Amino acid sequence: MAIGMEHLLDLESLSEEDLTLILDTARSFREVIDRDIKKVPTLRGITVVNLFYEPSTRTRISFELAEKRLSADTVSFSSSSSSVQKGESLKDTVQNIEAMRTDMVIIRHTSPGAAYFLTQSCDSKVINAGDGAHEHPTQGLLDIFTIRERYKRIKGLRVLIVGDIKHSRVARSNIWGLKRLGAEIVVCGPSTLLPYEVEKMGVEVYTDLDDALEGVDVVNILRIQRERQDTGYFPTLREYTRLYGINKERVKRLNPGFTIMHPGPMNRGIEITVDVAESCDSVILEQVTNGVAVRMAVLYLLMEKDAEALDNGEIV
Ligand code: CP
Numbered sequence: 001m002a003i004g005m006e007h008l009l010d011l012e013s014l015s016e017e018d019l020t021l022i023l024d025t026a027r028s029f030r031e032v033i034d035r036d037i038k039k040v041p042t043l044r045g046i047t048v049v050n051l052f053y054e055p056s057t058r059t060r061i062s063f064e065l066a067e068k069r070l071s072a073d074t075v076s077f078s079s080s081s082s083s084v085q086k087g088e089s090l091k092d093t094v095q096n097i098e099a100m101r102t103d104m105v106i107i108r109h110t111s112p113g114a115a116y117f118l119t120q121s122c123d124s125k126v127i128n129a130g131d132g133a134h135e136h137p138t139q140g141l142l143d144i145f146t147i148r149e150r151y152k153r154i155k156g157l158r159v160l161i162v163g164d165i166k167h168s169r170v171a172r173s174n175i176w177g178l179k180r181l182g183a184e185i186v187v188c189g190p191s192t193l194l195p196y197e198v199e200k201m202g203v204e205v206y207t208d209l210d211d212a213l214e215g216v217d218v219v220n221i222l223r224i225q226r227e228r229q230d231t232g233y234f235p236t237l238r239e240y241t242r243l244y245g246i247n248k249e250r251v252k253r254l255n256p257g258f259t260i261m262h263p264g265p266m267n268r269g270i271e272i273t274v275d276v277a278e279s280c281d282s283v284i285l286e287q288v289t290n291g292v293a294v295r296m297a298v299l300y301l302l303m304e305k306d307a308e309a310l311d312n313g314e315i316v
Pocket residue numbers: 055056057058059060130136139263264265
């Protein structure tokens with residue numbers, strides 16, 4: 001079955017069928033990356049450009065590894081060491097890179113809509129690696145994949161997302177993807193860090209964390225963006241930790257067999273205590289491992305739509 005889209009820009013517009021196809025394909029690639037030889041020739045001859053206009057550790061390395069594991073040729077671009085510093089626009093940058101005969105562009109950018117903008121200005125397949133506070137679809141997919149691996153289902157699970165929902169592209173991608181697959185979503189944070197009319201996204205909303213934790217299977221803890229401490233969203237980090245920090249007392253309220261997740265980077269001791277982050281209920285590093293498999297699946301499925309671009313169109 002071919003995927004129903006040309007690019008991966010968000011999870012809001014993804015159908016249940018496409019989400020399931022990506023997750024099922026990622027399962028096959030997870031087996032590939034657990035082998036001694038973690039490489040397949042699936043994207044031989046395809047050139048992928050990683051355009052990063054914002055810092056990243058996990059997403060950038062994960063995409064680069066996914067591309068290499070699929071035998072694609074890869075080029076990585078960082079805006080801080082490029083002609084962007086001389087004033088070159090995003091459109092000119094991507095058109096110049098594409099003139100060197102590239103096939104796919106992975107973009108992380110501070111502006112919501114940057115990935116969509118690229119689809120209007122170049123011919124490459126585009127994957128959104130995080131656009132401002134809009135979406136981070138591959139993070140959402142790897143979170144959903146990790147949950148599905150653990151529970152063998154998504155439907156009926158109650159998933160709590162805690163923290164700065166307002167500025168979080170990870171929260172948005174998780175909400176859209178998990179809801180599409182039948183999970184119940186709860187969000188919790190200070191009212192200043194909840195988007196206006198967030199309940200219209202079809203989520204339950206709490207400002208009291210102890211209430212929000214009751215009956216929950218999975219907690220996804222967002223990074224508190226420390227740079228916002230002086231912007232009036234919350235008084236002090238200490239107060240944030242007291243009201244919204246996940247610790248070993250609080251997790252006792254969760255359903256048996258609960259799961260702790262965090263997309264990273266973590267502020268240990270602020271939104272999550274070290275003992276919870278490193279407990280056997282935490283899948284934080286498993287999320288990172290699964291990220292490579294999920295990104296391999298997305299790269300493969302988008303290129304497979306143009307089957308003649310691939311040698312054989314199959315995972316080997
Ligand atoms: N989760 C995530 O996007 O991490 P990076 O910012 O390190 O890519």
